[in-house]
Amino acid sequence: MGRNPFAFRTLQVTIFILVVYIALFATLLTFHNIVPPAPSNVTPSPGINLTEAWFDLKELSNGFRPYNSRRSDEVRDFLLLRIESILKRNNNLAASKDVVVYNDMTANLTYSNSDTTVYFEGTNIIVHVLGEEESDTSGVLVNAHYDSVSTGYGATDNGKGVISVTQLISHFTTPGNKPRRGIVFLLNNGEEDFLNGANAFMRHPISRYPHIFLNLEGAGAGGRAILFRSTDTEVTRFYKASRRPVGSALFGDGFNRGAIRSQTDYIVFNGRLGLRGLDVAYYEPRARYHTVEDSTKFDSVDSLWHMLSSSLSTVKAMTSDTGTEFDGEARDDGKVNSGKGSEGVYFDMFGRALAVFQLHTLFALSVTLLVVTPIVLIAIHIGLAKSGKWYLFARRKLVEIDGQEVQIDFLGWRGFFRYPVAFVVSSGAVVALAFLQTKVNPFIIYSSEYSVWAMFLSVWICFDWFICVGAYRMRPTALTRIYALIWTYIGAYILLVGATIGENNLKIASGYLFVFYFAAVFFALLISYLEMFALPSKETYTLGDKAPVDGEETDHRPSEENEEEPTERTSLLRGDRQGTYSGYAAHRQASEDHDATDEPENDGTAGKEGSHEQLWANSFPSWTWIFQFLLFAPINIILMGQIALVITTGLKQTPADGNPVLTIYLVIAAFTVLLLTPLKPFMHKIHGYVPIFLFLVLAGTLIYNLVAFPFSSQARLKFYFIQRVDLDSGLNSVTLAGLDGYVQSIISELPSASGQPLNCTSSPSRIGLTQCSFPGLPPNVAKGANPWLPPGVPPEYGYKDWLNYTVKAVKNESAAVFTISAANSRACRIDFARAISAVNVTGSDVDPRLPPVGDHGAKDVRLWHRTWEDPWEVAVRWKPGSQDENDEFGDGMEGRVVCLWSDANTAGVIPALEEIWRFAPAWAVVSKAADGLVEGSKAFVV
Template identity: 45%
Template structure:
């Protein structure tokens, strides 16, 4: 039991206990933060009522309410009434400002003395282009302006004064297949609570606050663009966008424009997020977009994007309902919004005021900020620094760290204690026939070999899962994580422990740290280049990883100062006799104990132990004896000439005799420097990436990216164990290996979808209003979408037509079509026309002698239509459409499609187009109208699919309209 006398010694029991407890504790803490939501506090700020917020959420999510439904109008009216009622309850007078689009901002503000202005915008419209699509949209936004208390009345009304306000945005429309509780009902009720809070006396803001409830985000971010057409949009300089892409959970800060605005989010009671998600948007790893890109990219504001993120399987489905979220989730978003908006609205500095010069591109002059790096720590603390600061720290470390180690190496060499890479030393001079083996080289290449093999093993598992059961991560991401972590650990331990059993080395720990330092140096170089040239901040963890590794290596170097000088160690073998070339005077192979001359072959100049020396040598320690100490030199019973004459302390097992002088406790300091922050930072990134990617395979994204990300991050998380792993006895690794086998079998064999993690498939019905034929389509993963369609009665009696999806963003998926039941989007009509023929009417009049035409389009019981052109148009003018130089109606390469949105029902669009090409060539295409109301069962095919599809699947919309009715034209 002597080996456990020091509870901090670098021996198996302390190493196993400390490392295991550290990893288990930190993994548990990370999972708790990731999977749970903080509780609601017993007291909330003035004006805030979570009970009222929950009541609002239930009210606005009773039905599907996309822009193109009557339920959307009901939600609009409910919200408008709620805003008025909140102001009345708080005793705040307000003025309702109708229209106002044609007025200047100063004219609007000067027209009222009220501290609150309410805008129910039923006038704004916008025409813009997005790629090869042109859009005309009529907005129905609700805006509330709370005038700030800072400054004079003139300052409050002067848009050019520089006293920019704070915009808070959420959209109240849902998708046609979702109730919109998380996307974006929680954001909407948060804005209502912000209104209540900031219109109480004690909480009145110093800066202006614009609360925007926009309508039409789900379709081309139309509502935010319509807001840009309103004069009050020029009053804001900063913004907070509230969004949702899941169901419940914590609200994460996804994106930020700069460090200056992000610092206010730091004041949230439970901050949550990492800059990795922002880089994911930059690299297009996340396909969906939010109003953030409009407010920042088009309007020029500086702000934040805060959103719920998982589970993505419920995003845009019927499971995005109030029962799938909670009051705790509301509070998490609301508390973050309160802290952020309060900070921004109380900042009266000129940070966000810009230069005061009018911008030529029509953007707000909000100044420029610094690129930011941010991440939270266990949802309690929030770290933020500028990207330039991170770059400077990276460069400093890349220069200082190697120089410092070189300096210490020189000092160690000067004092004759540089045992690293030392092989042999002569007692007297190089003329000696025999030499004493120092064995400083032993263990040099173990860690990189173990790292490469273990990492290759988990990458191999990634490809194995991809070929065998590629979508298992959709429902079981933590089974993948467990498999990868346990596989890497098991393989690395087997290699490192096996090498140590055969050729024990006291320098293995330091060599491993040196390899980590060298690899980290290379990676940090790439991180530094990425930060400087591409504004990518995701490598922030490598800065801390490298710094911790450097300090750990430095400690290892300082440990060497405790060793005897090499000359002193070697001289201890001098027996005072002449040195002749004979076996009787040969030096022992190592400074370890010698038993008999047969166990220790004579050492000559050519008898050097290296990493390539055969492992089948005499007197090697077996696994069975691991953890026991061999007799030291002082304990041996050999002749004096076969052992050092001086005691250097007890070395561990058969490690080098000089190693007995090494401190036995500094390993804990190295481990605690290296492991915890790496586990926290890389573990957090791993969980965030997993949450964002593991269910994107249903959208057509690559499953390989998911598995490779987990494999590589598993290796990064476990590499801090490398220097200490050889001290583990077989008990823990055997258990972990069994876990690896169990999770591997599960991941290979389990069905990838379940009731809790349903596969999303994309629905649409298309009807030819001229022939009356219709086609129902489901788009999804090839193997599974066909299983789903076979369960639908109307499809079971037909031959399926399954092809690659013709929708660009779903081109990786399979589209299965069949003739389904007829839809009834409008009341039956009587007359000579067929029912489907009456769904839409249009007229196209071509101008004589020109490539110009005027379209008249009207759809019944809808306010959304579109026209597809076989020849791209080069000009578009919509009757009643506003002109805005910020929004070109047609892109540089023309438009092949025009999408039309009215705020009124069954109202006609009149618009003129021009196109290029020969005058005599026919101009043709299709006129299509859309219906999106799934509340009244008018789309029977969708109701049938929902009723009969397997429990492990769920339907969502593939486009703006669940039902499309079309007619062709040619002029």
């Protein structure tokens, strides 16, 4: 390495940068892929029992438990018994003054959800643990839903949330653990269908009691629980108490901007009840979400403990707060007045600590950086100019030597335009690969995200290195670092301006990434500016020992007896003025004639590596580059890397939902550029072996990414099932929705589909997917109905009793009354050909906060009973028909009455679905397409 291990030389720079990048990337990948281990102690905290929690989770996920299933009732009974046993164990009977259990079998409501009207009867379980300082306006709500989808066992969605709640009940009812503020634990049923359970909670009187909440959810099937979003800064600070907090304000921005389309009970508690709180959820792997793979088979105690421990610490912090920040009285509009918090910014550092501060603080810091940093740089510029050391952009100067004018070239512009050229080419190569991948094999990201990352990182470095090193060898310059940092500063300034506008106008908190990025660039650039004070002034450089001092020309040459032994730091400008010019001229000639195969490097030693750079640059310190790199690279790699990995994991399997795949590749491309930009000032010093190795990586990953099959048994393509039966004609069809080409391949493996006509169209409900329908195996979902008919028996015979309805028109009005019942079902709906304007379900409560019909009416009314086979009576009204002669309805109405069957726990009930489970390829897995697995319908005309 030479005498100086920190010199700005190829070997030192390459080793140091590789060590830092490899160490940080390895740490990021380890943190991202390994869930923090659960403690070996079975009872890590009083009242918490991990063995009990794990086996309760197995019992809970031992079958499908959608609201419209018998299993849902069994799970509800199990949870009530578990809570009762916990209270007995802790000597807290349900009837005691410290704990109250509400078996809520009365709450119901009718409300509007966009262009749909919902009538729902709740079956929630509510446990109120009273606090030491009990108040009517200061409680904490902890929520999880205990239903699952009809095609998923729900270990993560939302079994682990439910078990976390039961263990929290155990902890806070254990003697000695009574909370200071009271807690309402809510286990709601019906989240998977329009967040019905949380909406039903609004009808219970205790819903006015809590003012802050913690919602536990599962949007994946394992891994770590992450803080998805928060209402404000103050409530987010409670999450800082978590032992292993994970979260970023970026995800809250994603929800607020609509980039993340799925929703949780959070929007009910915050948007409709007016509470302030947190949304904590699992987010990976998405391919197992809502499928049979969301089970304990693919889960772990570690994952369960991550949510449970975070919840325990957070709720402890919430209940220990005795301030008045969240206190208030009920408002006139029915919402809870829990005060108004400040917009917040939060992010974690390797899951060890959570930074939380106000968005206003971030905005103030952003504005300060935008205003102050240019002033600082301008001030230094002025100082350098006055001292004659501003060599940037300096072209040439005429000096008089021995009575002759001589032109001295400073070469201050050399290297200025290299950065934007290299940046555009290398970044363009990454974007081009994104489009190529989308065109040739778009879904490889689904299973091989690290191969895609390796390809993008490799191509950027290879292109950038080739341009930077090639330009440096042809025209070496000591200004590479400072010019690279100036361009980066300009780009970061533009990004920060956009982030600052977003912070102020749109309340976007994820701009914190660019605040840190900009600050790091500025301080790295500041070092380059300060380095220039070590240079000789231009007069000293051009005139040498005859440079004027205080207006006089003085010979500064040392006497022979006082002259020091020259070292590597000895100035090259010493000697007589003719020697100075001769040295400059020789340097210029060498620069013009030097062989491009030489490797010029500057560590302050003339005549060796670096001798072809500008002669005045030999006074630059050779070690400051390390501080620049450490200021610029690590913080940005950590912050950007964490977010990049989480976003990649969260998005990579969303194409199965119809999301555009190009967006995912462009997001990865953007983060690739941000992660590697810290290399730019030092790229020309990286050894050629690095890009050679990365070129091989690029070649291998490119071939693999373009030709490999994108799905596997570990990353199965999710597709969607629904079976529809026309109960008037007896015809049924199975519809599978999925990625075009792949869904047809799945159907080709099903024996019942062989030789059947296949009708494929674009999916109207899942944009971006293709749906294919074919005659399916007859379902057997209703008691007493026999679809396996002998030859010659009309097909409608076996279906006619599944659904019964009557509809009576209201005389002289555009209105009608429906009476509907269904065998073995407690979920039906009415689809209308045009929007209705009013709905009334007999027995429904009215909530002024929740209008039954939206501003634009309702196209369907969805009905859920808590009991089986009981009828609904529904009165509807619509606006009279228009006078348009093409109005086919006039004052009448037509549509279909549809009932749903969602219980697939018993063999033989839905043979078409069971066939898919048996015969679908190993790389594919089925999920539900709608509220029901089977829909039976009959037409009506009023």
